[in-house]
Amino acid sequence: MNTLTRENRDGDRAQTEQFVVPPASVIEAGDGYTLEVEMPGVTKDGLDISVENNELTIIGRRSLPVVEGTLIHHESRPENFRRTFELDPSIDAKKISVRIEQGLATLILPKAEHRQAAQDHRFLSFV
Numbered sequence: 556m557n558t559l560t561r562e563n564r565d566g567d568r569a570q571t572e573q574f575v576v577p578p579a580s581v582i583e584a585g586d587g588y589t590l591e592v593e594m595p596g597v598t599k600d601g602l603d604i605s606v607e608n609n610e611l612t613i614i615g616r617r618s619l620p621v622v623e624g625t626l627i628h629h630e631s632r633p634e635n636f637r638r639t640f641e642l643d644p645s646i647d648a649k650k651i652s653v654r655i656e657q658g659l660a661t662l663i664l665p666k667a668e669h670r671q672a673a674q675d676h677r678f679l680s681f682v
Contacts, residue, residue, distance in 0.1 A: 579593070591660070609641060609644070611640045
């Protein structure tokens, strides 16, 4: 997995937030696409989906459990997840729906009705 860094400016404080690029799968159906993004530990409250300038951005923030006692060994990465895709104009961004179950975010990306007949196979580009 690749790691991204994004700087946030909050008043006089500068914060750096680290992200891991999660694996994704794309499935095409006749009326749209299904995008599955693996983000273990992310719940509905930690999921942020946005579409701006034809780019779909998925951010998953997870809260790690508080450890009581002395941590002897830890293999899970503390970073959050972030993935951006460039959407094809055939996708109706206003009708995108999402659900997350057991760390798998599933997005349904329907094709715009006037574009379904064209069968344009350029779903998205990985940014």
